[in-house]
Amino acid sequence: MGIRDLVRKENLTYEDAMTIRKLVDLPGGFELHYGMFLPTLIGQGTEEQLDAWLGQALSMRIVGTYAQTELGHGTFLRGLETTASFDKLTDEFVIDSPTPTATKWWPGGLGKTATHAVVMCRLFLDGKDLGPHPFVVQLRDLETHLPVQGVEVGDIGPKMGYNGVDNGFLRFDRVRVPRAALLSRYAKVDRDGRYAPPPKANAKSSYATMVVVRADIVKYAGEVLSKAATIAVRYNAVRRQTAPEPGGLEEIILNYQQSARNLIPTVAKSYALIFMGQTMWDMYGRFEGQRDSGDFSALPELHATSSCLKALCTWVTTAGIEVCRQSCGGQGYSLLSGLPSLYTNYVQNLTWEGDNTILCLQAARYLVKQLHAILAAHRGGRPQPELAQTVAYLAGTVSDDPFLDVSRQDYEFHDLLSFEVLDSIMAQRCLFVAGQALDNLEANARRLDAEPKIGEGAAWNASHVIMVKLAKCHGWLLLHRSFHGKIESLRKEGKVSDASLRVLESLYHLFTISHIEDSLGDFLEGNVLAPSQSQLIHEATQALLLKLRPEVVCLVDAFAHDDYSLNSAIGAYDGDVYNRLYEMAKGSPFNDTQEGPAWDDLLKPFLTRRGRKAKL
Amino acid sequence: MGIRDLVRKENLTYEDAMTIRKLVDLPGGFELHYGMFLPTLIGQGTEEQLDAWLGQALSMRIVGTYAQTELGHGTFLRGLETTASFDKLTDEFVIDSPTPTATKWWPGGLGKTATHAVVMCRLFLDGKDLGPHPFVVQLRDLETHLPVQGVEVGDIGPKMGYNGVDNGFLRFDRVRVPRAALLSRYAKVDRDGRYAPPPKANAKSSYATMVVVRADIVKYAGEVLSKAATIAVRYNAVRRQTAPEPGGLEEIILNYQQSARNLIPTVAKSYALIFMGQTMWDMYGRFEGQRDSGDFSALPELHATSSCLKALCTWVTTAGIEVCRQSCGGQGYSLLSGLPSLYTNYVQNLTWEGDNTILCLQAARYLVKQLHAILAAHRGGRPQPELAQTVAYLAGTVSDDPFLDVSRQDYEFHDLLSFEVLDSIMAQRCLFVAGQALDNLEANARRLDAEPKIGEGAAWNASHVIMVKLAKCHGWLLLHRSFHGKIESLRKEGKVSDASLRVLESLYHLFTISHIEDSLGDFLEGNVLAPSQSQLIHEATQALLLKLRPEVVCLVDAFAHDDYSLNSAIGAYDGDVYNRLYEMAKGSPFNDTQEGPAWDDLLKPFLTRRGRKAKL
Ligand SMILES: Cc1cc2nc3c(=O)[nH]c(=O)nc-3n(C[C@H](O)[C@H](O)[C@H](O)COP(=O)(O)OP(=O)(O)OC[C@H]3O[C@@H](n4cnc5c(N)ncnc54)[C@H](O)[C@@H]3O)c2cc1C
Numbered sequence A, B: 001m002g003i004r005d006l007v008r009k010e011n012l013t014y015e016d017a018m019t020i021r022k023l024v025d026l027p028g029g030f031e032l033h034y035g036m037f038l039p040t041l042i043g044q045g046t047e048e049q050l051d052a053w054l055g056q057a058l059s060m061r062i063v064g065t066y067a068q069t070e071l072g073h074g075t076f077l078r079g080l081e082t083t084a085s086f087d088k089l090t091d092e093f094v095i096d097s098p099t100p101t102a103t104k105w106w107p108g109g110l111g112k113t114a115t116h117a118v119v120m121c122r123l124f125l126d127g128k129d130l131g132p133h134p135f136v137v138q139l140r141d142l143e144t145h146l147p148v149q150g151v152e153v154g155d156i157g158p159k160m161g162y163n164g165v166d167n168g169f170l171r172f173d174r175v176r177v178p179r180a181a182l183l184s185r186y187a188k189v190d191r192d193g194r195y196a197p198p199p200k201a202n203a204k205s206s207y208a209t210m211v212v213v214r215a216d217i218v219k220y221a222g223e224v225l226s227k228a229a230t231i232a233v234r235y236n237a238v239r240r241q242t243a244p245e246p247g248g249l250e251e252i253i254l255n256y257q258q259s260a261r262n263l264i265p266t267v268a269k270s271y272a273l274i275f276m277g278q279t280m281w282d283m284y285g286r287f288e289g290q291r292d293s294g295d296f297s298a299l300p301e302l303h304a305t306s307s308c309l310k311a312l313c314t315w316v317t318t319a320g321i322e323v324c325r326q327s328c329g330g331q332g333y334s335l336l337s338g339l340p341s342l343y344t345n346y347v348q349n350l351t352w353e354g355d356n357t358i359l360c361l362q363a364a365r366y367l368v369k370q371l372h373a374i375l376a377a378h379r380g381g382r383p384q385p386e387l388a389q390t391v392a393y394l395a396g397t398v399s400d401d402p403f404l405d406v407s408r409q410d411y412e413f414h415d416l417l418s419f420e421v422l423d424s425i426m427a428q429r430c431l432f433v434a435g436q437a438l439d440n441l442e443a444n445a446r447r448l449d450a451e452p453k454i455g456e457g458a459a460w461n462a463s464h465v466i467m468v469k470l471a472k473c474h475g476w477l478l479l480h481r482s483f484h485g486k487i488e489s490l491r492k493e494g495k496v497s498d499a500s501l502r503v504l505e506s507l508y509h510l511f512t513i514s515h516i517e518d519s520l521g522d523f524l525e526g527n528v529l530a531p532s533q534s535q536l537i538h539e540a541t542q543a544l545l546l547k548l549r550p551e552v553v554c555l556v557d558a559f560a561h562d563d564y565s566l567n568s569a570i571g572a573y574d575g576d577v578y579n580r581l582y583e584m585a586k587g588s589p590f591n592d593t594q595e596g597p598a599w600d601d602l603l604k605p606f607l608t609r610r611g612r613k614a615k616l
């Protein structure tokens, strides 16, 4: 609200306001208003509906949220139970929560803030179920803020983090709304209760929006991980522990190999994620061009790409923050380090905007479909189907033209530091796992005497583990390619010095090679590398860690997180860790009095209960 | 304090009181009093010192804590900076914090609760530094609870979890304490300032105490993980999501393969950890017998074993809780599920009682020493050194008598389900990693032109990654053996039905085989398994998941966590998830009023600022 006042006073733009919001970094009850309510209104409302609500929503006289998930249904949207039945007599919809599991659950700001919501309800016309549709529903009185008649609404209680946002629950007891409550840009219901379904292209464009949201999630994953990496690298570069000889200067902990192995690859991952966010925006830009000339053909690829990357990148960030936290010893457990709240506020990203496992399965479905098409063409002697760029390598499943046979080469360290070699290793791993996935699906189909259907059915459900793995492997390939691609475009742009490019290149090598080390099993199992080459991977990782050790502090400084936004006693730019810890601790509310808040009521009566006397 | 009253009223024993405390499970400012202050007093105090303090401490007229860690030093104890200098004139010690980094930091209960502390100070006699020694120091006035003259004490601020405990900081400005403040059962200072060092056996017996503490940590790791597993398995067994065909009954999510892969091995790990805690107690029991006849020879092994297991088991539990949390979708993010606070309260265990990385390095040092002894004997043609039981397999580094050559066998699923086969696989992996560790140490020594010293020095510091890995692999071998060993003793005891033993055996198979799948790279790299055998491991894992699926709910019920101690809306015994979520959410303090706590002060002035009017 302060921001709104500031914007008005200083005459700032919408972008300025969003930047301020990001910097303040205190999500509250209005997140969903800006993030979902307004976009849905604008995207799905008719002109008249925008006239009715947009002005009030923009000036925040009404505050909205987006209520889709129910107690009983998150992933499976088609299972939503809230109903909106058209009453022809009064020209109204009756919104109802027929069961306990129909209770809306989770929407941000719904608990105590929102006055309105876009509510996903199953549309019923003359008893006919037409599936989920979006309705704008008023929830609270605008003067008293009390729930309107028939609405029960409240907060769902404390969460692991993100507690500034009042996620809420919502139940309807036959609440009547006008026909105009149905957002009708696409699907419509007329005065006589006749339904006009949405045009097919609509589904497509909503897929496209998803890609944008997910590109943002990937970029944000990189931002959050780079914050954690900045804090941990700075602390590890300042902290000294253990003297090599009695009385000697203690060693900087980042010079111990395990700290370096924990943190330097995490810096590399942060760069990879940030670059990937940019690459996704580039992909989306190209798609927009095609779309405007009516070409939606890139959508399935975009959808699969964004699905597997949303999942992979949020997992990488979650695990990476925790690695950073653990690398700071005890201080990583103190909120003053800033690391615990990065974690607890972040991990929800694994679940919303599609649960990660589900997204991997969706990406795998696309990959397996491409593979089936390739194999069918091959078996039938037909020309190969045209493949989208990110999956072109799948053609290697029937020919291995483009792949170097690394496993039979007598490679040394410097041979590994080549995009062609690394790309071949990474792509062949994907092909191997893809082959396993197909085999597994068929084996399960045989075992269960079921169809080897893609994306559903008993055989598919029994093959989830390898499908999730396939999607992740594909995602790692994309990260690896995007990292290299971004370095190449930076080189072309010519704005970054050669020295910096060389450092980035080493960082990219470490990114891919340390991933190969972490997942060595896949590469050996698939004969992409020979067991005897493992040692080369270990040595290359060690050598790159040593090479990058002198650069890593600059590499995190380059993320350009200022002290304010890091909010960490141990991660500030100046490295003055101990004084800051001490000052911040002294300021803790517990220290407002010397005796502490529990003295008068609890400790005093207990400790002094019978003329206690110390002998010391 | 309530417990104390209850104990007095009901005339309960110390064990009863401890059980109640565990059930209440609300750690507070007294944790360190019972956990460290009293044991240190009893272990290190003389008769006179016990006379002076024990009575008051037991009746809680004074409350103590244990203050060792300083801002500047956690792992490196020898670096502690707080000083205690003997003043011969007054027969007192002067306790001082000479630098900011000398500030004591972290002790539990120190912030606002403790009146006394055992403070580790560097003992100075006539300017001579005799290293860290324990002193009992009064910190607060017993009537006013204000810090005594020269003491600055306070809370270190909020933490990721465990916030019921007031971890604190502490500084001394030349505080004088009587000579009797030095706990003098072992090291003593006489009236003339002459020092009598502790007998050697003392260090040994304090090592032994460490083993007991760590056995408890391992057991506790199993308890915490089994709580998370209970919650997640029960929810996943009740939650349905996604209908196979329109209108059909939705599938139980535990029937999806990825859920099963996440959760059933986590149940297996919980059992493994609980059994390991028992095995460690057994080991300790045997040691006590030997110790009483003056034989301390088992100590190094015990110390190494307890170090690597403390580290490995706390890591397994940390990662396992998070897997459980993620497997519950959105509900895993709600505190009402009980999962987030299991995590945030638990992860400190990775750091205290020895940072995990450091403990792994200590265990590795022991293992590498044994290997050197074996190799030296072998090279010199001498008979093999006697090896402790847990490391006897290391002799295989110079002979492979006891090992099956699994990689050349044409094994099928049922062949794998044998302790001999699995044990051979697990032990050979350790031997392979041990060999890598030795090679790495020597290579680094050559590269750095340094000594390949064990446990310290530049070459050792540059080999930390493989040393940590060696310790972990050794730990997995111990877990695998202990799991199997416990099943064998249960069988011998004859109290568990054959059917239950068969289920436990499958669980043990899954434990080891899913670990092999997770770490396949090691086994392939070491030629313990051939790449072509990987598929067998995958298939065995899948088959065991299916076999155990019908048992897994009973397996978590058998942990016997009651609903009260799980405190989870989604993990209760009756499976009534949705009503419980709804009721618990409604009871959240945010819902005390319909408008919510922010309405009057914030939202109302903002939203109703200018005769806001809705058009809907
Ligand atoms: C912080 C936060 C904010 C949120 N904000 C909003 C909001 O503003 N508005 C809103 O409408 N919703 C919101 N949500 C809800 C969110 O969209 C859902 O949590 C998400 O869609 C997952 O659904 P679920 O929680 O019901 O999990 P489920 O779908 O029940 O999934 C549980 C588990 O089962 C597995 N599973 C489910 N189905 C399958 C299947 N077919 N095959 C294999 N595995 C399966 C999943 O992988 C997962 O591990 C929010 C959630 C969170 C945590």
Ligand SMILES: Cc1cc2nc3c(=O)[nH]c(=O)nc-3n(C[C@H](O)[C@H](O)[C@H](O)COP(=O)(O)OP(=O)(O)OC[C@H]3O[C@@H](n4cnc5c(N)ncnc54)[C@H](O)[C@@H]3O)c2cc1C
Pocket: A239, A241, A242, A253, A256, A259, A326, A327, A328, A329, A330, A331, A333, B032, B066, B067, B068, B069, B072, B073, B074, B075, B076, B105, B106, B107, B108, B162, B167, B348, B351, B352, B353, B354, B355, B356, B357, B358, B464
């Ligand atoms: C919740 C909690 C409660 C605690 N309670 C108490 C208490 O009651 N009393 C008390 O005295 N203390 C207490 N502690 C402190 C605890 O004992 C220390 O945090 C622990 O010993 C680790 O020390 P540190 O935090 O200084 O980490 P550091 O020693 O600074 O370690 C930081 C990082 O550096 C690495 N590192 C350090 N030295 C080396 C080396 N030689 N080689 C390789 N890597 C190295 C570590 O692995 C770690 O990753 C508590 C801590 C916590 C989190």
